[in-house]
Amino acid sequence: MSSRHRIRVTVNGRAYERDVQGRRLLVDFLRHDLGLYGTHVGCEQGVCGACTVLLDGQVVKSCLMLAPQADGRTLTTVEGLAGRGELHPVQEAFREAHGLQCGYCTPGFLLSAVALADRGVVLEGKSLRAELAGNLCRCTGYQNIVEAVERYLRQTVGSRRG
Amino acid sequence: MDKLPWVGVSVKRKEDERLLRGAGRFLDDLDDTVALHAAIGRCPYPHARIRGIDPGGALEMAGVEAVLLGRDVVARTEPTNVLRPFPGAATTAYYAMAHPVARYEGEPVVAVAARDRYEAEDALERIAIDWEPLPHVVDAEEALRSGSPLLFDQVPSNLLAASTVKAGDPDAAFRQAAAVVKGKLRINRVTGLPIETRGLLARYSDQTRTLEVWSSTQTPHLVRAQLAHVLRMAESDIRVIAPDVGGGFGIKMCVYPEDVVVCLLAIDIGRPVKWVEDRVEHFRGCTHAREAVHELELAGSADGTLTALRDRYVIDAGAYNSPFGPPMLTNLMLPGPYRLRDGEIERRVALTNKVPVGPYRGYGQPESNFVREVLLDRLARKLGQDPADLRRKNLLRPDELPFQNLTGATYDSGDYVRCLDLALSRVGYDEVRAGQAAWRREHRYVGVGVSCYAEFTGYPSSAFLGRTGAGFGAYESVTIRMDRAGRAAIYTGVSTFGQGMETTFAQVCASSLGLEPADITIYGGDSRGTPYSVGGFASRTMIAGAGAIATATGEIRAKMLRLAGHLLGVAPEHLEVAAGVVRRTDDPSVQLSIREVSEAAFLGHRLPPGDDPGLEATAYHDPPASAFGYGSVAARVEVDPRSGAFDLQRYVLVHDCGTQVNPMIVEGQIHGGIAQGLAAALFEELQYDRDTGQLVNGTLVDYFAPSAADLPRFELDHLETPAPATSLGVKGVGEGGTIGAAAAVANAIGDALAPFGVELDRLPITAESVWRALEAARSRPAAAVN
Ligand code: FES
Ligand code: FES
Numbered sequence: 035m036s037s038r039h040r041i042r043v044t045v046n047g048r049a050y051e052r053d054v055q056g057r058r059l060l061v062d063f064l065r066h067d068l069g070l071y072g073t074h075v076g077c078e079q080g081v082c083g084a085c086t087v088l089l090d091g092q093v094v095k096s097c098l099m100l101a102p103q104a105d106g107r108t109l110t111t112v113e114g115l116a117g118r119g120e121l122h123p124v125q126e127a128f129r130e131a132h133g134l135q136c137g138y139c140t141p142g143f144l145l146s147a148v149a150l151a152d153r154g155v156v157l158e159g160k161s162l163r164a165e166l167a168g169n170l171c172r173c174t175g176y177q178n179i180v181e182a183v184e185r186y187l188r189q190t191v192g193s194r195r196g
Numbered sequence: 197m198d199k200l201p202w203v204g205v206s207v208k209r210k211e212d213e214r215l216l217r218g219a220g221r222f223l224d225d226l227d228d229t230v231a232l233h234a235a236i237g238r239c240p241y242p243h244a245r246i247r248g249i250d251p252g253g254a255l256e257m258a259g260v261e262a263v264l265l266g267r268d269v270v271a272r273t274e275p276t277n278v279l280r281p282f283p284g285a286a287t288t289a290y291y292a293m294a295h296p297v298a299r300y301e302g303e304p305v306v307a308v309a310a311r312d313r314y315e316a317e318d319a320l321e322r323i324a325i326d327w328e329p330l331p332h333v334v335d336a337e338e339a340l341r342s343g344s345p346l347l348f349d350q351v352p353s354n355l356l357a358a359s360t361v362k363a364g365d366p367d368a369a370f371r372q373a374a375a376v377v378k379g380k381l382r383i384n385r386v387t388g389l390p391i392e393t394r395g396l397l398a399r400y401s402d403q404t405r406t407l408e409v410w411s412s413t414q415t416p417h418l419v420r421a422q423l424a425h426v427l428r429m430a431e432s433d434i435r436v437i438a439p440d441v442g443g444g445f446g447i448k449m450c451v452y453p454e455d456v457v458v459c460l461l462a463i464d465i466g467r468p469v470k471w472v473e474d475r476v477e478h479f480r481g482c483t484h485a486r487e488a489v490h491e492l493e494l495a496g497s498a499d500g501t502l503t504a505l506r507d508r509y510v511i512d513a514g515a516y517n518s519p520f521g522p523p524m525l526t527n528l529m530l531p532g533p534y535r536l537r538d539g540e541i542e543r544r545v546a547l548t549n550k551v552p553v554g555p556y557r558g559y560g561q562p563e564s565n566f567v568r569e570v571l572l573d574r575l576a577r578k579l580g581q582d583p584a585d586l587r588r589k590n591l592l593r594p595d596e597l598p599f600q601n602l603t604g605a606t607y608d609s610g611d612y613v614r615c616l617d618l619a620l621s622r623v624g625y626d627e628v629r630a631g632q633a634a635w636r637r638e639h640r641y642v643g644v645g646v647s648c649y650a651e652f653t654g655y656p657s658s659a660f661l662g663r664t665g666a667g668f669g670a671y672e673s674v675t676i677r678m679d680r681a682g683r684a685a686i687y688t689g690v691s692t693f694g695q696g697m698e699t700t701f702a703q704v705c706a707s708s709l710g711l712e713p714a715d716i717t718i719y720g721g722d723s724r725g726t727p728y729s730v731g732g733f734a735s736r737t738m739i740a741g742a743g744a745i746a747t748a749t750g751e752i753r754a755k756m757l758r759l760a761g762h763l764l765g766v767a768p769e770h771l772e773v774a775a776g777v778v779r780r781t782d783d784p785s786v787q788l789s790i791r792e793v794s795e796a797a798f799l800g801h802r803l804p805p806g807d808d809p810g811l812e813a814t815a816y817h818d819p820p821a822s823a824f825g826y827g828s829v830a831a832r833v834e835v836d837p838r839s840g841a842f843d844l845q846r847y848v849l850v851h852d853c854g855t856q857v858n859p860m861i862v863e864g865q866i867h868g869g870i871a872q873g874l875a876a877a878l879f880e881e882l883q884y885d886r887d888t889g890q891l892v893n894g895t896l897v898d899y900f901a902p903s904a905a906d907l908p909r910f911e912l913d914h915l916e917t918p919a920p921a922t923s924l925g926v927k928g929v930g931e932g933g934t935i936g937a938a939a940a941v942a943n944a945i946g947d948a949l950a951p952f953g954v955e956l957d958r959l960p961i962t963a964e965s966v967w968r969a970l971e972a973a974r975s976r977p978a979a980a981v982n
Contacts, residue, residue, distance in 0.1 A: 129213075132861070
């Protein structure tokens, strides 16, 4: 039916070694094999961004990759942002700005925002909205998400520069 | 207690911490290691008969545990019951699987349970079905013409239901009118599109013959009632639990066919079965909404008084009457917030070979708002008046409220004119008017459009729903239990789907019990251990829920006072509850902490005579009337008349939802509503191909749900007129944002392009549709230009 592969990945700082089918989606692997349910599925077509994770620091949609393609790579999911400690600044910004309602899209937006901060530019308004177009939210109308990300970028990138 | 310290405060949400950490638990996060996974085979045709079906190939596959066929479903279950019937509606037996005739592309016809979803989908491909395609119809007006293919033998001419309401003397008003405008307006078929699709995990115990169902639903108690009916089981043998729900918007209400299928598989196999809808299924499995064609006429007198309305419209219901069916509020809210007494409305509901429609945020109100407000602008133009002035003249004034509109809704309170004026000044209406002529000379087409609405929120009592034949009541309920540490737990049948209920319920409860929201835990969405609940929809949760919390906490508070009085040796009437303590009103130093009082209630060692241990109460609240919110939208656009492309530059909404329990959450609800209103107005449309009957854009790649880049910043303001009838004076707020969006933008574009005499008459409004309207205007005789 489908070949099996042995893969090694580091997710949120922890190393995993697993056997997977060749056709296993990366998002299914993260969720149902590793139990990291914070990464969500909204379309399996690369449109909604609910499955967004960081692969070697880059934003990827984990529904568009097969698990074996992540072999030897490093991943960050929403569970890796704060661990068990205090909320990460991006999470704090979303909470403060009421940037989430049902919370289903939220992990994807958080990781997209972290990747934006890593680029080191402070974006706002329309240019920020354009950068966030890879994540869909159906609850918030985006306004408070944009505000949360603006707040987070100002703090994080601003202070790194200063 | 008259002072409610936590009501009106923008408390940060209790839900957020777990959701932000990725620790929310949504349906597909419930991994049961022994669960099987279902995949559902669907009809590829809009209308077809199954001549034969051979599941042999699937059953031979490793990992496949069961195949379920339509004929078994029809033999073993009842059709899904309709909870919100149209008076006199024909019966459309809606079974969980089609047998032997399927009536829309995507209707479930077979299901497989296997070790995992990948294998289950492999197995579906091995099931051979011999189809006989039948003639189909996917246009509502066409479906009602004689000679059109019929969906059900027993429903003549595909007419599910028809009704007419008439008030006053519209015929005379039209005869005497100085101006009459008419339009045929088309409203697009869209869907709510929660980012989490639907799903179910069902477990059946052979020993106890009970069924446990986890469902991504807004209405756990109604799902239980419906499953009991459809599966012919006792309600007490079914438990329905909603985990965190990833958005609802009316889409996740009641039982869907797939739910019944998954339960049957779980019962047959005796192992848990899970099914999570994929997005392509979602477009064919979840209810669609809004599609309708209106032929509306408005009559006005020379001074700009709106005198009568006449509408004849068809709703496209799809292939079956779904549990909540086509929208009910179109008629009710068609007259809008205006002084309008004469009118006649004919509603026809047509069956077509398309996905059934159901409720979606607004439930008929965005539809009626669009058609009325667009025609009001045409009336203003015909009478040579400013559209804002015409509205201001006809809007009901505060001293005219309460006012019963011509379809029977009683608007309760508010200041509609002030609301409009605030929106106009915020958007810079006068400046646009003043600048327009000069801009036009530079070939810049800037326009401003408004739309006003009154909004039906909550239901006016269970008795009202009973008279309409509904299968549920208007109430909500809670059980509140204090623990020995002085904290409170609220048990509610309402689930959490983004509306912030955990936070707002905690605010109301904490206010009444002298606690802080952090002291309150919400256990929601589980039919076991919660009193009967209706669920989260119709902007009613806070209206009904706040009343139930007020009653239950009132009982608990009274008992706390009796207990503390007994312990302190003070008469209860000299005590009060405040910030963590029960104390003497005239000497606050005489006090007990709520913790001590709760401990005493738990121990039961020293109770006042006649009192039982414990601090707990269950209360139901049935609202005595609906509450009517209202609002005005003002939008500013600039249009390029060569391409039809337009830029939505400003979007202002001023609204009134009465008392706001949590202004931050209210604003979030409004934002989300506006976004969905604009999504349906400007981007989305589920398109069916007339010849093949196929849904041609049923994937997220092809259906243009807007991203952050597609929407403008929304500018909000509000008035706060407490609703006279509801607990705390709250009016619902979940849906209002959707209502005025389409008309405001359409009117702004019409205003910008007034020199061309453009009339927009269909949704969505896109650059292409604007361009087509420009072309149509150019080819019309010049009379259209005033
Ligand atoms: S699930 Fe990956 S983009 Fe939607
Ligand atoms: S918060 Fe619900 S989809 Fe974004």
